[in-house]
Amino acid sequence: MINNQYPAALATPARMRVLASIDFDNPQLRAALNRITARTAQRTGLPISLATLVFNTSQMAVGATGLDDTWIAASDGTPVEWSFCATMVTTGQPYVIPDARDSEQATNPLVTVDGIASYAGVPLTVSGQIVGAHCILGTEAHQFTSGHLAELASAAQEITALLQEFSDLG
Template sequence: MDTHTDHLSQLGDPRRMRVLASIDLENADLRDRLDSITERTAQRLGLPISLVTLVLDTAQFLAGSHGVTGWVAESRGTPVEWSFCARAVHRRGPYVIVDASADPDHATNPMVAFEGVRSYAGVPLELDGQFLGAHCVVGGAAHTFTDDDISELRRAADEIVALLDRYRIKAD
């Protein structure tokens, strides 16, 4: 089993899934707030797309987004195998791709080959000790990310985690 496949198999951890299930992802106010953060991040980093993803065991769910169109916007997600954010979750730290089309690990990814993704930077979202997804930016051209870019993503990720925690479903 390759490393990518191995880390995907770890996404179904029951503790992780319980934390994910505790968040009220259907709450319109939460979605609006996450969309607002992604819009701000995209503007600050000068990239067309920003996301708040929650990486499930088989899919990546877009909890918040800015600049996403087409089938990805309609479905609000992608298969987890196509997810760059799953790698940020696995690493438990920032994950950066300067030019995915030239990267042997990503060049054949359908998001690169068919959807035009070229650059990515994401930081994981950690709640209750579990890495749930990522806050990221995506570009259609190669892009070098700075330490300041990663710091901006981290600041926004802290804000996102606080929101996710605030929108937990109360157990009866």
């Protein structure tokens, strides 16, 4: 799904200030986020787990497991128009897609080219602003349980604390 309204909705000055305050290139932050995403993937049984920051033009994977040598790993993210997380960031609600091929995301290149077939994500909120998501993705359709969402929410609290710690907003 390509949504041209994302950039305007995601570019509020308050959100952009919070995103700009996060030292997302810090190796200690990245290593900690990678550990959390690896744990989430292991506990949920899904092959891919991300901690993302969603900007007005792009989505950055600041913590990841399961991307290996993909173009997403090499580029550190995706265009915002392809971001499943952007939908959740703009609504403030968890976003679950059991079968992406039979959803509003069916024409998304992440589905049609890269083979993403399922998604579940919860918001990451720093200084009162939803800055991104903690999500799990599958290469097959998947029915997500309340346990999956509870695991995401618990890990999202840890991720949020880390992002706050590595923010100059304190």
